[in-house]
Amino acid sequence: MKNVAIIMGGYSSEYQISLTSGGVVYQYLDKTKYNLFKVHIFKNKWVYVDELNEEFPINKNDFSIEANGKKITFDVVFNAIHGTPGEDGLMQAYFELLGIPQTSCDYYQSALTFNKRDLLSVLKPYGIKTATSFYLNLGDEIDLDKIIETVQLPCFVKPNKSGSSFGISKVKTKDELLPAIENAYKEDNEIIIESFLDGVEVSVGVINYKGKVTVLPITEIVSENDFFDYEAKYLGKSQEITPARISEELKLKVETVAKKAYEVLKMKGFSRSEFIIVNNEPYMLEMNTIPGMTTESILPQQAAAAGISLTELFDNAIELALAK
Incomplete structure (x- = not known):
């Protein structure tokens, strides 16, 4: 059985959300197929946390642990860290140097997409509209x-x-x-x-599913607040409607742009891009490469609408990482 480290936490304001995402990944990954390890990555400590909440330090030289007198190494890493250092390329580069496969895109793509200004500049020459x-x-x-x-x-x-x-x-x-x-x-x-772009806001998940770039059903976001802010995202102050209430023609247009962005950037793993549709044209706001994985999160909702369970979604990510 493969040893899977699920990394969660991180150094940013999003660490709490990441811990929830990591917990959901741990809950749904097939435990008959993989040995799962919850690994908390914080500025002051990197630790494996076992079932009894006991902590074992991670050896950063080779990303291994010593638990109960035995050394454990990992075959693959499931990356569930939102923000730095999991979504900006730092962990990706570290694992690449160690030769350990991980589920998110490569370090360059992570760093680029995490930097909104640079991402939009790179996509502009490909005809992708921005504010x-x-x-x-x-x-x-x-x-x-x-x-x-x-x-x-x-x-x-x-x-x-x-x-x-x-x-x-x-x-x-x-x-x-x-x-x-x-x-x-x-x-x-x-x-x-x-x-300010005055239009319909949509969120588009694009993933590599079983080796094929797949656009998931589009989610329309209707925020009760002024915009899709923290409260709207996590405290229920928004409606997320999947599939979005847009015409078939517009749906195809948004899917084409989202898929193009994924392919132009040579993305791997998960991505979720936000667009605002103005006068039937999608304008890109940003791309997330470690989108939320809680059961309420948008990408899992979209996968469910496509008939993909969380177990299948997470398992696919591990399989693809190992196949790299």
């Missing part, structure tokens, strides 16, 4: 008039590299702009300010 944006780095002079002239109001202020809507604000007036910028800087030293 008008303005970039700021910590320490840059802030010219409010110039920002508003570029992106108009209302606009969105976002940390360039963070997830789960931490640090994002919708800005309606000039007075709200500076506090929103300061709020975003709490999460990241780079910011992206984007024009």
